[in-house]
Amino acid sequence: MSRRTSSVQRKVRIPSGKSKKSSAKKEAKPGEIPCGIADCDGFADKHMGGRSLSQENAIDTWGEGAFTVRKNRVRVCKSCYKIWKKDNKDDMNSHY
Numbered sequence: 435m436s437r438r439t440s441s442v443q444r445k446v447r448i449p450s451g452k453s454k455k456s457s458a459k460k461e462a463k464p465g466e467i468p469c470g471i472a473d474c475d476g477f478a479d480k481h482m483g484g485r486s487l488s489q490e491n492a493i494d495t496w497g498e499g500a501f502t503v504r505k506n507r508v509r510v511c512k513s514c515y516k517i518w519k520k521d522n523k524d525d526m527n528s529h530y
């Protein structure tokens with residue numbers, strides 16, 4: 435029913451050739467920090483979207499002993515962080 439969106443056109447186009455994105459390959463930087471989750475082969479490096487969770491958070495999702503703790507933090511890869519986030523979605527809505 436809304437006709438407004440169809441006529442709106444964004445003219446923000448970056449001219450090709452000057453952008454550095456095309457030359458940078460995704461595999462350029464290998465991961466260095468392995469994901470802390472035991473049955474995961476991912477990498478928790480920052481440039482790969484990794485995150486660090488607290489031990490309590492990790493236990494809630496994966497259970498005790500199913501991950502490696504580093505300096506009281508659990509390094510998780512991007513996909514594991516997504517799993518954790520999904521698992522904790524309900525808690526986030528009802529914060530007090």
Ligand SMILES: [Zn+2]
Nearest residue numbers: 469474511514
């Ligand atoms: Zn992982």
